[in-house]
Amino acid sequence: MAPEKPIRIGCYSAFWGDSVSAAEQLVSLEGKNLDYLVADYLAEVTMGLLARHRKSGGGSKKPSRAGPGGYVGDFITFVWKRLVEDIVANGTKVITNAGGLDPLALKEAIETIAEDAGIKGLVVAAVTGDDLHERADDMDTKGELIPFNYITGNKAEVDQYPGNDESKKKLSLNAYLGAVPIAEALAAGASIVVTGRVVDSALVLGPLLHEFKWNPLKDWDQMAAASLAGHIIECGCHTTGGNFTDWELSANSPNGGWANMGFPIVECQRNGDFIVTKPAETGGLVTVATVAEQLVYEVLDPGSYILPDVILDLRNVKLTQVGKDRVLVTGAKGRAPTPYLKCSGIYVDGFKITADLWIGGVDARRKALAVGDAVIKRARRNLEQFGIEDYTAVRVEALGAESSYGPHSTALDAREVCCRITAVHPEKHALLLLGVELAPSATGNAPGITGGGAGRPHPSPNMTHYSVLAPKTVVPAILTVGKGEKRTIPFVGPSDAKNEFPPALPAVGANDTAVDATDLVTVPLIRLAYARSGDKGDTANVGVIARDPKYYGIILEQLTAKSVKEYMGHLAQGEVARYELPGISAVNFVLTRSLGGGGLSSLNLDRQGKSYGQMLLSFKVKVPKGLLSNL
Known part of the structure; x- marks a missing residue:
């Protein structure tokens, strides 16, 4: 056959x-x-x-x-x-x-x-x-929207749910x-x-x-x-x-x-x-x-x-x-x-502005940070004069000087950087008062300013993402086929809805590879592994895969949740957890509160953690010299 x-x-x-x-x-x-x-x-x-x-x-x-x-x-x-x-x-x-x-x-x-x-x-x-947008308030009143923090472990993400806060203009909620x-x-x-x-x-x-x-x-x-x-x-x-x-x-x-x-x-x-x-x-x-x-x-x-x-x-x-x-x-x-569906929502929480200034020459990084600081101070003085409240959040970065690498930067002496200033405020006009202070930096601040990105920046709505759960029983799918009538497709599966998730399965132990403590050399992790990273709300993951199973024990021994937390601590404000995938000789690190609030609203350059995997590949590991011929 x-x-x-x-x-x-x-x-x-x-x-x-x-x-x-x-x-x-x-x-x-x-x-x-x-x-x-x-x-x-x-x-x-x-x-x-x-x-x-x-x-x-x-x-x-x-x-x-x-x-x-x-x-x-x-x-x-x-x-x-x-x-x-x-x-x-x-x-x-x-x-x-x-x-x-x-x-x-x-x-x-x-x-x-x-x-x-x-x-x-x-x-x-x-x-x-x-599409639950029109139903969201009613579902919330009935207790059908459940806080979502099991996966991310982020209380902050749960707190972002707008509820009945009229200042947060809800745009969408989709299961x-x-x-x-x-x-x-x-x-x-x-x-x-x-x-x-x-x-x-x-x-x-x-x-x-x-x-x-x-x-x-x-x-x-x-x-x-x-x-x-x-x-x-x-x-x-x-x-x-x-x-x-x-x-x-x-x-x-x-x-x-x-x-x-x-x-x-x-x-x-x-x-x-x-x-x-x-x-x-x-x-x-x-x-x-x-x-x-x-x-x-x-x-x-x-x-x-x-x-x-x-x-x-x-x-x-x-x-x-x-x-x-x-x-x-x-x-x-x-x-x-589980008996629940994850629901993804978007609301507008004020406005955001991003301003760029290109700066060149000796001490470009320090000049950029000083310029950004001066622009923010001038803008805040404008707010004070007009009786407007302070910015909700501000961030100044020197792009090109490995700003996202924090203490691991090797480009502090870069001679060409972008001073990026990002700010959030409930009112659009407050951000315009920041935008007008960008151009004066070219004549009143550091030498080597070559221009500002795409000209004077303009505010845009500060869209913010949040997640909740809803019982599957209250969110049936609706199917329309051809010219036929709409029909409801109820979810199949567990119906005993409980406000809990089954516990994760216990981690599977991996076969450790003994590391000879003598004759060790230090190499970057990229010599032993591949990596890929991504985002889930304000949480980032970094998956690390051994290039050969023989390196898996070394990775398990030296890349612990503690060592990764220490290395990525300038980004990971929450806990770091490690999970093992022995089938592909990999480990997965989950970094909570590591994206500045999440992809839409974050002020970080890397809002979705896409560079975190490549960043971790610079982590130094000790390897027996005898293995180097295979790397």
């Missing part, structure tokens, strides 16, 4: 703004061999931007790439209008969260374009129900729906499924639930593996050599390197195992290392990666190179999900 044909799923978008040629790459190079084309457009900042567009009624004077109802218009412009005939001819089904805040409007736009192209009988489905409604849409005959806010991995789990007819009430291991497949490819080129520690291998790879980066494809089997690959005629690379980096990306407790449909255990996942640009992924385990 011939082996069952795997289901091939390609992802062309990691975020709203990814390459406009990515979908065409997969459609043209893979053709009929691609069963599904998926695209992730949404992030915390994206929902905020779409919400602002919706609030303005779509009437902003500035050009917008959002659809009139708050969907991602780029899907129509760069994908559907250009590729609709090829996609339909290939028989490839499309699943995307480009619906944003209005999946039904996107569904209608897709149908209209298909009809105009002479395509008949195309069934388009929309998944809604995630992370799961994969079952997508599977139901496909079972009902849909070829195109558009959603709002679903968990990223659901874009892959949904079609696999449909294809393999897994039972969403018990096939936890298969669902966990499919969710991992979704996690691996939902960030696009992250798993094909983008953002890779050994970046030159990717930049200089055959078929054009970075200029022609290949987007990822997973080939999935009924038992949950899958292979990660990419189109052969493209740049980048798929190796155990590139896949491992993406595996640890934005993961907190790897034993309890909590998703709407399943809790994924990553600790004993195995990665095997089975061919050029082909990595087999096995060993994912799953267990029943």
Whole structure:
């Protein structure tokens, strides 16, 4: 009996703004061999931007790439209008969260374009129900919005919930729906499924639930593996050599390197195992290392990666190179999900301004900090004269002098830096009083000031992200297929909702590699490991993967939660926890209160912790000299 044909799923978008040629790459190079084309457009900042567009009624004077109802218009412009005939001819089904805040409007736009192209009988489905904005106050009054601090451990994040504070203008609140409604849409005959806010991995789990007819009430291991497949490819080129520690291998790879980066494809089997690959005629690379980096990306407790449909255990996942640009992924385990959905909200808390001044010459860093200090003092004097309250927050950085490295900077003598001044205030005019004090620095402050970024800065709304939980029983998904009526898709799974989470599984011990205390040499961690980092609210994670299992014991011994806290303490204001992933010889560090409040509202240069992994790779470790020949 011939082996069952795997289901091939390609992802062309990691975020709203990814390459406009990515979908065409997969459609043209893979053709009929691609069963599904998926695209992730949404992030915390994206929902905020779409919400602002919706609030303005779509009437902003500035050009917008959002659809009139708050969907991602780029899907129509760069994908559907250009590729609709090829996609339909290939028989490839499309699943995307480009619906944003209005999946039904996107569904209608897709149908209209298909009809105009002479395509008949195309069934388009929309998944809604995630948008809780209009329901939020009522849900809060009923006690249905539960503080969210289990994963992050950040009380500060819970405190950001705006509640009934009228000074905080709520823009959006969306629940992370799961994969079952997508599977139901496909079972009902849909070829195109558009959603709002679903968990990223659901874009892959949904079609696999449909294809393999897994039972969403018990096939936890298969669902966990499919969710991992979704996690691996939902960030696009992250798993094909983008953002890779050994970046030159990717930049200089055959078929054009970075200029022609290949987007990822997973080939999935009924038992949950899958292979990660990419189109052969493209740049980048798929190796155990590139896949491992993406595996640890934005993961907190790897034993309890909590998703709407399943809790994924990553600790004993195995990665095997089975061919050029082909990595087999096995060993994912799953267990029943929690009875809650994570909900992501955005509110506006005053205004923010960012001002830049380029400064060159000797002592550029010290000059930049002195200039920033003077600008802030002059601005505060202006506030005092007009009887306006002080700024909510201010930050001055000397970019180019490794400002984010704190005490580990090796560029204190940089001769070209950018003085960046960021401030927050409830009123826009208070920030204008700071903006006008920037230009006078060129004549009244330090020598070597060459200009100010893009001219006089202007305030923008200070969008702030918060997270809460809601019982699944009060947030059903709503499915609209073709011309049919809307129908409710209740969540399957546990119904005994309790205000608690199951405890994380105990850590799995790793095999320590003995380190000979004699004849040691000190090298940067990058000689032994790869790293990838990301954000969850005000928490950052840094995953560190041994280049060879023989180095894992050294990493475990010397990279402890305490040593990483000491090294990253200038950024990590909260606790640091360490988790082990012995299946890929990795450790994951979770740094709470480390992003200045989170990606949208942070005043930090690196608001999402994307550089933290590369920063930790400068950590010094002691290694037996005998191992150096292998490094």
